[in-house]
Amino acid sequence: IDLFVKSSGGNKTTDIMYGLMHEDINNSGDGGIYAELISNRAFQGSEKFPSNLDNWSPVGGATLTLQKLAKPLSSALPYSVNVANPKEGKGKGKDTKGKKVGLANAGFWGMDVKRQKYTGSFHVTGEYKGDFEVSLRSAITGETFGKKVVKGGSKKGKWTEKEFELVPFKDAPNSNNTFVVQWDAEGAKDGSLDLNLISLFPPTFKGRKNGLRIDLAQTMVELKPTFLRFPGGNMLEGNTLDTWWKWYETIGPLKDRPGMAGVWEYQQTLGLGLVEYMEWADDMNLEPIVGVFAGLALDGSFVPESEMGWVIQQALDEIEFLTGDAKTTKWGAVRAKLGHPKPWKVKWVEIGNEDWLAGRPAGFESYINYRFPMMMKAFNEKYPDIKIIASPSIFDNMTIPAGAAGDHHPYLTPDEFVERFAKFDNLSKDNVTLIGEAASTHPNGGIAWEGDLMPLPWWGGSVAEAIFLISTERNGDKIIGATYAPGLRSLDRWQWSMTWVQHAADPALTTRSTSWYVWRILAHHIIRETLPVDAPAGKPNFDPLFYVAGKSETGTGIFKAAVYNSTESIPVSLKFDGLNEGAVANLTVLTGPEDPYGYNDPFTGINVVKEETTFIKAGKGGKFTFTLPGLSVAVLETADA
Ligand code: AHR
Known part of the structure; x- marks a missing residue:
């Protein structure tokens, strides 16, 4: 395919072409990018999901009960946990001597414990003279990885907030860990204490209080987003x-x-x-x-x-x-x-x-x-x-x-995305549109929304998304910007399988999907002004090669393409108007597995996406020549255009 990119005559694009969309689905917020480690930290409930003690367990033989105290921590948090000393034995104070009681939280399917600073707090009421101890422990062996004494007791009829910092002295070997708050049973005058809003944060993105989990935030930053819906x-x-x-x-x-x-x-x-x-x-x-x-x-x-x-x-x-x-x-x-x-x-x-x-x-x-x-x-x-x-x-x-x-939300099969390549070409400028959510969600030839979503973004689906995005970029004056949705998914509980990134408590399981790679490469080379491309007379403009060309903010020439509907490689000869022999460019090509249904597997860690950047020189007539394999996505950028 012989393509000629003109030097003018295209459209200016908006300044927010690629972005993020976030809602709390798939525990992508709580238990996801919101870095809080304690699950059910304040016993919040609703008519649909009544308050409960899920993820809490007693320590030292204590009994945990959910209570609605006459004087709650706040009107927003009416429930708290009562932690009572063991009842067996001969009486308060005697059989509790030297014993510690408390409660443990299992986190959102575990907690990552490393030698880093954790910042925490809890609220407590009840007459208690003595100190508290907080610790991070293995849920399997009970081994303690770090602990801290939190000084001072608490008062009956008054909620006291305790704040602490905790730096473990050892990394835990896995994420099957708990957070424990405990105290001297003997010191609790009435045989129990009430606690609420028990919170623990690891270091957060940009050090924000109540902030974001660093590795997941990083997966978003790497996409070079420009908006957040x-x-x-x-x-x-x-x-x-x-x-x-x-x-x-x-x-x-x-x-x-x-x-x-x-x-x-x-x-x-x-x-x-x-x-x-x-x-x-x-x-x-x-x-x-x-x-x-x-x-x-x-x-x-x-x-x-x-x-x-x-x-x-x-x-x-x-x-x-x-x-x-x-x-x-x-x-x-x-x-x-x-x-x-x-x-x-x-x-x-x-x-x-x-x-x-x-x-x-x-x-x-x-x-x-x-x-x-x-x-x-x-x-x-x-x-x-x-x-x-x-x-x-x-x-x-x-x-x-x-x-x-x-706002348009296409959740489609790959073929549907490709068939609709020209869709935005005919969109009137009076109908500017955001792509506030989009993804390949169902396989070709299936029963679409009558059936389940695919289990994970797969290579063929991701290439089709690239073609869709190229179609939006060609109409960057009408399409405000585009984002995939949902962005994140907990591997432990999810409602929507198709996400850019999968995660669990263990950061080693954070997995960038095939779609993440495709959206990332396109977002890393932003076209600010599209440029018309002439294809050879008599040949179909697109299919199996779908493309867009334009200029970046700094004037570099950009060409983006994806190949679909072809098992053969496509030879491309690309000339930017005015560009001479010897001009140079970087060509990045993403290819996938032989099986178009291949995906990046969070559990084996296998990444099926291959990304290769080569430095190429324009040959005779100032033409860049290269070959793009079937089911590939490519970006060429030249500073010489
Ligand atoms: O992205 C998942 C859901 O799909 C969104 O919540 C909704 O807007 C759309 O239907």
Whole structure:
């Protein structure tokens, strides 16, 4: 294939081509990128997932009971654990002499223990004279890897917060470890103590308090993202109109966060709250795309027009919390009090999530007829500089009003992605669209959504995603940006198998999928201005080679391509207009396994993606010549264009 890249005549792209989308699914937040190690740290519960003592076990023969004390730690955290001395023996104080009691937490399917600084705290009430001891231990052998004395007792009728730092003296050989808090049984005057909000963090990304797990954050940084869409996804909507992601319950001290019944079958701590999302965006230099609740829940119920007032107000308040002046706005002042006097900048707000889907057709009609128009009007009036994104797109049969954008979520088979290569070419500039979620989820020729998702991203699916992304890049003036979803998945509990990265307590299991490699290579070479490419007359423009060319911010020439529908290698001759013989370029080619269904296996550690970069020189006529194998993804970048 002989291609000629012209030097002008293309389109300028947006400045946020590739990004991240995060919601707490697959324990990607709690037990995932949110670095908290203690699972069920505050016994948070909901109607759907009642408070319980899961992941806690007694130490020293103690008895653990879930209690609703008359004086709880906070109104948000009404439950706590009572740890009672062993009952056997002759009486309080005698048989407890010299004994230690307490409780142990198993973490989120274990805990990684290394010689690094852990920062923790717990709240305790009950009359106790003596010290506490915290430790990290093997759940199998009981071996202690590190411990620390936490000085001072506690008082009856008063909650005391104990803070500590703990540096283990030994790395644990595996992640099957527990965290233990214990004390002298004898010193507990009434034979028991009550504890709540027991928390332990390893070092976090950029050292943030209440921050992100470093290795998982790193997998995201390496993707060179430019935006962060949050907090959902379905998580934003909640299962019912009562259980949406109430942003105002996700801010402030952890003891004031009640948690929520997650939509992905587990209770959420909301430790990764609105402020933490913004700090995440700050720390990775990402443009936030803030999803605001729009009055539709996953059970299909939606807020009637006459009651939209509160839905609109909470969304405006959320943005005031993020962007309002600390001195002159109510919510700006709240933010300042929480340690963020400087307002954040928010350029993008998305109204709802997939409002075309739940409660069809009435839910969608309500969005088109009044929910979206009312919210857009309110935002345009109060925040005229914020760009509004509707949660459906033109492809979901919503006519997006002038000035707004849509959001398109293709979860498809590889063939479907490839067949739709030209889809955005005909998109009108009035219908700019975010790709807020996308992935190859089902195999070709299967029963698609009637069946399960594939178990892991696979090479053929990832190449098809590359072709889809190339199709978005060719239309970078209409496609705001794109991201895969969901990003993360715990190998211990998940609801959605297809994710960029898989993880467990043990960082050695953190696995970048085939799709992660594909999205990464494309995001590392950003085209700012597309350039038209002439293919030889009479030959089909695309298929089996799908490509885009353009210029980067600094003026380098970029060519991206992927090969599909071919078992043969494709010889390519590529000429950038004005480029002479001897010009140089780097060509990076990603290839996969022979079996297109091959995947990166978290358990064997086998990575099927091969990445090779070669330095090539333009030959006669200034043409770069190279061969791209079947099912491959390639990027060529030349500073000489
Ligand atoms: O990414 C998983 C889910 O897929 C999201 O929560 C939802 O927006 C979509 O349907």
